[in-house]
Amino acid sequence: MSNQASxxxxxxxxRARLRNNLYTLxxxxxxxxxxxxxxxxxxxxxxxxxxIWAPFxxxxxxxxxxxxxxxxxxxxxxxxxxxxxxxxxxxxxARLSDHKWISVPAGWVVxxxxxxxxxxxxxxIWFLAPEVGGPGDYGLVALVVGLxxxxxxxxxxxxxxxVRAVPKGQAEAAAAIGLRKSGVMRMIxxxxxxxxxxxxxxxxxxxxxxxxxxxxIITYVDLLNxxxxxxxxxxxxxxxxxxxFIGVFYxxxxxxxxxxxxxxxxxxxxxxxxxxxxxxxxxxxxxxx
Amino acid sequence: xxxxxxYGPDLWDGFxxxxxxxxxxxxxxxxxxxxxxxxxxxxxxxxxASAATVVNVVRNTPLTLLLAFSALGLSDTMGLAxxxxxxxxxxxLVVMAMxxxxxxxxxxxxxxxINTVPMGQAEAARAVGLTFMQSLTLIILPQAFRAxxxxxxxxxxxxxxxxxxxxxxxxxxDSAFQMYDIFDTTGVSIPIFIGIVVAFMAVTxxxxxxxxxxxxxxxxxx
Numbered sequence: 122m123s124n125q126a127s128x129x130x131x132x133x134x135x136r137a138r139l140r141n142n143l144y145t146l147x148x149x150x151x152x153x154x155x156x157x158x159x160x161x162x163x164x165x166x167x168x169x170x171x172x173i174w175a176p177f178x179x180x181x182x183x184x185x186x187x188x189x190x191x192x193x194x195x196x197x198x199x200x201x202x203x204x205x206x207x208x209x210x211x212x213x214x215a216r217l218s219d220h221k222w223i224s225v226p227a228g229w230v231v232x233x234x235x236x237x238x239x240x241x242x243x244x245x246i247w248f249l250a251p252e253v254g255g256p257g258d259y260g261l262v263a264l265v266v267g268l269x270x271x272x273x274x275x276x277x278x279x280x281x282x283x284v285r286a287v288p289k290g291q292a293e294a295a296a297a298i299g300l301r302k303s304g305v306m307r308m309i310x311x312x313x314x315x316x317x318x319x320x321x322x323x324x325x326x327x328x329x330x331x332x333x334x335x336x337x338i339i340t341y342v343d344l345l346n347x348x349x350x351x352x353x354x355x356x357x358x359x360x361x362x363x364x365x366f367i368g369v370f371y372x373x374x375x376x377x378x379x380x381x382x383x384x385x386x387x388x389x390x391x392x393x394x395x396x397x398x399x400x401x402x403x404x405x406x407x408x409x410x
Numbered sequence: 411x412x413x414x415x416x417y418g419p420d421l422w423d424g425f426x427x428x429x430x431x432x433x434x435x436x437x438x439x440x441x442x443x444x445x446x447x448x449x450x451x452x453x454x455x456x457x458x459a460s461a462a463t464v465v466n467v468v469r470n471t472p473l474t475l476l477l478a479f480s481a482l483g484l485s486d487t488m489g490l491a492x493x494x495x496x497x498x499x500x501x502x503l504v505v506m507a508m509x510x511x512x513x514x515x516x517x518x519x520x521x522x523x524i525n526t527v528p529m530g531q532a533e534a535a536r537a538v539g540l541t542f543m544q545s546l547t548l549i550i551l552p553q554a555f556r557a558x559x560x561x562x563x564x565x566x567x568x569x570x571x572x573x574x575x576x577x578x579x580x581x582x583x584d585s586a587f588q589m590y591d592i593f594d595t596t597g598v599s600i601p602i603f604i605g606i607v608v609a610f611m612a613v614t615x616x617x618x619x620x621x622x623x624x625x626x627x628x629x630x631x632x
Contacts, residue, residue, distance in 0.1 A: 128532045129550065130453045130542040141454055148456045166488055236614060237607050238571040240586050248598035327470075334472030338578055349478055361487050364479045368471055375470035 168361055176356040177366070186355075190347030191370065197261060197333045197343065201268035202326055208269055209276025216281050219302070227277075234274040240335055243267035247339050260341030264333065272329045276322060278402045283318030284310050286397035316389045317397035323382035325402075327375050334371070344370060414601040417592050421602065424585035425609050431505065431573040431584070432613075436566050438509035443516025444551070450521060453542055461517075469514040473572055476507045477579030485580070497583070504579040512569045519561040523554030528632065556628040563621025567614045585609070 133141055163169060176182040215227035234242070247263035287310050295309040337345035348363030389399050414421075449461035468476070480503045484490040492502035527550055535545035555562075574586035581587075585606050592602060 128529055129451055129545060131536055133453065137453075144454050145456050148454065148460070152456075152460065162488055168487070236611050238574040238586070238610055240574040241589065241603065241606060241610075244586065244590055244593065245598070245603045248593040252598055331470070331472040334474035335575070337474050337478065338575070345475060345478060349482055358487070360482045364475070364483050367475055368467075368479075371472055371475060372467055372470040376466065379470070 163361075170358075173356075173358050173362060176352070176359060177362060182352070182356070186347045186352045187344075187366065190342070190344035193336070193341065193343040193347070194333050194345075194370075197264050197268070197336060197341070198330045200261075200265045201272065201329055201333070204265065204269040205273040205276055205325075205329060206322075208273025209280055211277075212273065213277035213280025213284075214306070216277060217284055217306075231274045231277045234270045235278070237271070239267055239271045239332060240338065242270060243335055243339060260336065260339055263339055264336045264341050267335075268329055268332055272325055272332075275325050275328075275402065279318045279321045279325065279400060280314070282321075282400040282402050283314035283397065286317045286400050287313045288396050291396060313395040313397050316392050316395040317399050319389060320382045320386035320399050321402055323378055323385060327378045327382070330375060330378070331371065411601050413592070413596065413599040414605045417588070417602060418605075420588050420592070421585055421606060421609075424583060424588035425606070427576070427581070427584040428570070428573045428586075428610075429613070431501075431508065431576060432566075432570045434505050435508045435512055435569055435573070438505070439512035439516050439565075439569065440562075442509060442513035443520060446513060446517040447520040447524070448546060448551075450517065451524060451546070465514045465517050468510055469518070471511075473508070473511050473575055474578045476511055477504060477575060480504075480507045481578070481580035497581075500579060500581040504576045504581045507579055508569065508572065508576075511572075512565060515565045515568070516562065519558045519565060520551075520554055522561070523556075523558035524550055526557045527553045553630050556630050559628055560621055560625040563617060563625070566621075567617055570614055570617070571610065 131137075167173075212227050212231050215223050216231060218224045218227070243263050246266050247259055250259035250262055251257065284306075291309055291313065292305050295305040300308065333343060334345055336343040337349070340346060342351070344367050348367045349360055352363055353360050386399050389395065446461050446465060449457045450465070452458060480490075481500070485499065485503055490503075491499050492506075493499045531549055531553065532545060535549040540548065573584060576584045577587045577590070589602060589606055593599065
């Protein structure tokens, strides 16, 4: 059912229209009441004072705090995305291998890293790194490695599901015309699987971008640390405004990526270049098929 | 191994906090998610739009930001308090942020479930004269829930894993914080890490199997 919303109820007649208008009015009144309540509370706590908002209109604040924060977040996200894509491709293909001694260990790695709570993994790497590599600042390393291992494992599942979504006849036909296993994978399966898994890959990158915020907890200098700790220590009382800025940044970027994923999915459904349907993968881990 | 035994009780207390959070947030998220999805398919455009806005905003915000915002913004700056006791206050703030976050994923899962219910079901419900609320609660939602048991299972598993982020909301008690605290004082310990991970898997794996089994059992045969 594509337009479920309209099939759940009849086209309203005069009485239903009146009733719906009444409900609409009540909702609007309720929303306005909430908005007024929030406004009056904010006003009560002097959140509309010029001195709180002023720093955000100075170039200095942007140059010293906000832009470096954005850079910190995007650096971690970019590095982790690249590494996770490599990790995912390697382990996804390894898990598809015909050799048990490759596919079974690869399967274990993927399942384990998908099931570990990401923050625990990041903490562990963060505290382990100085003991292995000597003293230093390992915030970025811990964040990127943690994100890579977790998201890479999910991406490995996406790759595997993508290759499996290609109908069996394709691989059989490729084998019949004399391609080797590597040739079947490289020339027949992967190109078709790529189209089918692109939406899931982009969706996972949204998850990765959201998870970069965990850097806040290990005091990696990302947007959250800049906005919630460093900036308020210089300009007192700016936490709420900083939260709005950080929220707009994450929500804007993620919605853009989500739309892109949706567009890719539509495109891949229409595509005649592939015989495979777009794949859906469970990201949580833990034995759900 | 010695560290794990020495700090075992602390870690266990922390893990119980994770379990408490998981249980409470799961229930709240399921209720709130159902309300949100009912709003999203309702005949009233304002309700649809406000539910869609809430879902899109919350779902695209990192959980860490939501938690930090409720602790630093709502509690510290705005003076929102659930309790006089700092621990209880932090606990309920975290519960609030996490339930709302998980509820948006419940809502999206249920909406996908509603899309699997054949058009004829809703049309038949209308034809026998059921109102919107009646057809939603008697015909559509029961079938939608049965179609999305497995996705709801992964929402719950993700929620359980996400309870480790509670410290961003000022709740310094869960097992992730305990691990951080121990590592900070005595250095990294592999047995402790593995111990906590195994404890989490001991909860998430059975939930995964259970929801997989339930999904097969409850699937609506069409």
